[in-house]
Amino acid sequence: MHIGLLTDSVASLSLDDTLDLARDIGARSVEFAAGDWSTSPHIDVPGLLRSESDRAELLRRIAGRGLDLAALNASGNQLHPVHHIEYDGKVRDVIRLAGALGVTTVVLMSGLPAGAPGDTVPNWITTSWPPETTRVHDYQWNDVVLPYWADLAAFATAEGIERLAVEMHANQVVFSVPGVLRLREAIGPIVAANLDPSHLLWMGADPLAAADALAGVVAHVHAKDTRIEERAAVRSLLDPLTVPHVDERSWNFVTVGRGHDVRWWAAFVDRLRAGGYDGVLSIEHEDARVDGVDGVREAAGVLRDALDLSDADR
Incomplete structure (x- = not known):
């Protein structure tokens, strides 16, 4: 297992400075984001699709730092009831580019459709009551999600x-x-x-147990941490406050190690290994209180220690 960098973590840096940072923290790979949820600061997907020479140059710059390209990231909501054509187009362009670059893993979201035909807002169902929520959930999966994903999987395989x-x-x-x-x-x-x-933590799940349950299924890992704040006892973990409200939220995304210590991350590595995963721990920095470069460096140090601790226990 090795350290990588999701480059949106340092979106303000140039491509070359980002690759230099990845090399300097001891990363072996990078992951570029280019879906609807990213400004795609480091790669121009349409331009790279048009130009074989530009693709070759990108790969040369990555390899020149002793890095490889672990994945492309197409995260967004490609099943949005209003913008699905545009967002799905971005997902498919990222898939096309991954294929053209020889990258075999694309990270993405499942998407979330509306609750019924004609609705204009995605509908996230997290409870079975009242009864109409179950009908919405069944409609989303059977009428929208599964047909879409059958087509997307065939498209991705062809690429x-x-x-x-x-x-x-x-x-x-x-x-x-x-x-x-x-x-x-x-x-x-x-x-x-x-x-x-990080997401499982604030939703009340245990990532260690999740790693066990997903043995043989994990293809990529984001190294991102969450801290549950004491005020969650009153606010609950369901918190609509936006990320900048750090001092008020019931939970916050934090730099790796500031929510869970090195021993927790070593245990996470152990559980991933037990399930057959030996790939990248791609650092994703979203700590509102810590500069991206500083946070990435700190996260890399924690992950190096965690990997060393895991190796020592083997």
């Missing part, structure tokens, strides 16, 4: 993609382990998991 690594994320139809497994069972083994512990 040379081996793994569509679905991230369990809020406001998506797949937000927990059962959702990943349901989608994989219906569509096939091209559907895998991007295991990001």
Whole structure:
């Protein structure tokens, strides 16, 4: 297992400075984001699709730092009831580019549709009551999600993609382990998991148990941490306050190590290894209180120590 960098963590840096940072922290790989949820600060997807020479130059710059390209990230809501054509187009362009670059893993979300035909807002169902929520959930999965994903999987396979690594994320139809497994069972083994512990933590799941349950299914890992604040006892973990409200929220995304210590991360590595995963721990920095470069460096130090501790225990 090795350290990588999701380059949106330092979106203000140039491509070359970002690659230099990845090399300097001891990363072996990078992951570029270019879906609807990213400003795509480091790669121009349409331009790279048009130009073989530009693709070759990008790969040369990556390899020149002793790095490889672990994945492209197409995260967004491609099933949005209003913007689905635009957002799906971005997902497919990222898949095309991954194939053209020889990258076999694309990280993405499941998407979240409306609750009924004609609705204009995505509808996230997290409870079975009242009864109409179950009808909405069934409609989303059977009428929208599964047909869409059957087509997307066929498209990705034709482009040379081996793994569509679905991230369990809020406001998506797949937000927990059962959702990943349901989608994989219906569509096939091209559907895998991007295991990001930060989201599972604030939703009340245990990422260590999730790693066990996803043995053989994890294709990519984001190293991002969450701290549950004491005020969660009053506010609950369901918190609509936006990320900048750090001092008021019931939970916050924090630099790796500031929510869970090195021993926890070593245990996470152990559980991933036990399930057959030996890939990248791609640092994703979203700590509102810590500069991206500083946070990435701090996270890399924690992960190095965690990997060393895990190796010592083997």
